[in-house]
Amino acid sequence: MEHKPRKNIRLKEHDYNSAGSYFITFCVQNKKKILSHIHVGALHEAPEIELTQYGKAVKDVIETVEKRFGVTVDRYIIMPNHVHIIITIKECEERAIHESPLRGRSVISKVIGYIKMNSSKMIHNINPEIIIWQRSYYDHIIRNEADYIEKSDYIINNPAKWAEDEYFTEG
Numbered sequence: 001m002e003h004k005p006r007k008n009i010r011l012k013e014h015d016y017n018s019a020g021s022y023f024i025t026f027c028v029q030n031k032k033k034i035l036s037h038i039h040v041g042a043l044h045e046a047p048e049i050e051l052t053q054y055g056k057a058v059k060d061v062i063e064t065v066e067k068r069f070g071v072t073v074d075r076y077i078i079m080p081n082h083v084h085i086i087i088t089i090k091e092c093e094e095r096a097i098h099e100s101p102l103r104g105r106s107v108i109s110k111v112i113g114y115i116k117m118n119s120s121k122m123i124h125n126i127n128p129e130i131i132i133w134q135r136s137y138y139d140h141i142i143r144n145e146a147d148y149i150e151k152s153d154y155i156i157n158n159p160a161k162w163a164e165d166e167y168f169t170e171g
Contacts, residue, residue, distance in 0.1 A: 021074065021088040022108050023151040026116065026137035033080035034130075038162045047159040051078060054132070057122035058083060061115050069111050077155045079162070084155045086142070087111055112137050 028034060035055035039048045051059060055078045062085065065073050076085035089107055105113070116133045123132050142148045 021142040
């Protein structure tokens, strides 16, 4: 079975090590809803997200990113089959990264690789058979304050709009 070469979806002219904020989405393999459950309450009540043991592993790893990489995780949400996260890189920050497979890549790529690799290890301790992550990730370079507010609001409101979400699948 031949595979087509993967298309690079990153902006060639952008330095993903440069200061700024980035809205990132990465997905579970085959969009399986295994990271969380969304409980919708009565009208005008905010939905609640209940993380599964897999989702808790992802949360634990995300919460180590700031110290590990010297970036800021401004906001994130762990949906049933994907994660949205806003990461901010500040000017001249020291970044600690020592894993050889991650050298030579952008800070954003290293952070997402770190989250996926380490959460996969934790999840494989729970279920060694599972393939947790789809390859790659989607990124959006946040260009100004209005864009930042829009992406932040999207994360906040994503559980309420779960049934309309592009990653929602029946079953």
